[in-house]
Amino acid sequence: MKNKEAVSGVIGGAFFAIPYLMLAVPLLPSIAIGAAAFCAGEMVLDKSKKTLKESNYSLYKVLQEAKKQNAHILDMIPSINDSEIRVNLNEIHDAVNKIIQTVEKTPKKVKNIDNFFNYYLPVTVKIVDRYDEIENQNLSSADSKKFIKKTNEMINDVNKAFKKILNNLYESEITDIDAEMKVFNSMLKSDGFSETELNVVKEDK
Numbered sequence: 001m002k003n004k005e006a007v008s009g010v011i012g013g014a015f016f017a018i019p020y021l022m023l024a025v026p027l028l029p030s031i032a033i034g035a036a037a038f039c040a041g042e043m044v045l046d047k048s049k050k051t052l053k054e055s056n057y058s059l060y061k062v063l064q065e066a067k068k069q070n071a072h073i074l075d076m077i078p079s080i081n082d083s084e085i086r087v088n089l090n091e092i093h094d095a096v097n098k099i100i101q102t103v104e105k106t107p108k109k110v111k112n113i114d115n116f117f118n119y120y121l122p123v124t125v126k127i128v129d130r131y132d133e134i135e136n137q138n139l140s141s142a143d144s145k146k147f148i149k150k151t152n153e154m155i156n157d158v159n160k161a162f163k164k165i166l167n168n169l170y171e172s173e174i175t176d177i178d179a180e181m182k183v184f185n186s187m188l189k190s191d192g193f194s195e196t197e198l199n200v201v202k203e204d205k
Helices: 005-022 027-048 057-079 085-105 107-112 114-135 142-169 173-188 195-204
Strands: none
Touching: 027 142, 057 107, 057 114, 085 107, 085 114, 085 142, 085 173, 107 114, 107 142, 114 142
């Protein structure tokens, strides 16, 4: 919070003024109460403004590395000749970006996708690099053609898997809001505010 000191000062001033002016508490105890409130405000505001780098440096490093790997995938797309792979890589980049943003926002979600950062993403980068290398050689051997076809299929599977991982990160939220909407809808119906009930009222008028 940018105005941390100002907010803490307001808190401290309020905790001084109320005892001193309204409750007739002596000056020194009132000052002590105000000072304690100011310090408490500083501590609370300091805690609330901690960045991920400060609160969880190891996760911060993991996400920074993931961002570099994802940026590399994006950089590689123009050099890929196969249009289908380019489409898949663009979608993979988008999914990875959203996964990183989600974990940055809610760090506890990382426990469900450790393998994504430790294995899936780095191996995907290796596959893309190797594919680009082989493709640019314009090889015509059976093995090279087989490799290119297999890689194409693998990149497609990776795209689906990463989208599924992103989906899973929001599964609990989707379940929670769905349950809440059902309760909300039931209350609307019981209070006569459902769409059906309102249509009946309109027709009666």
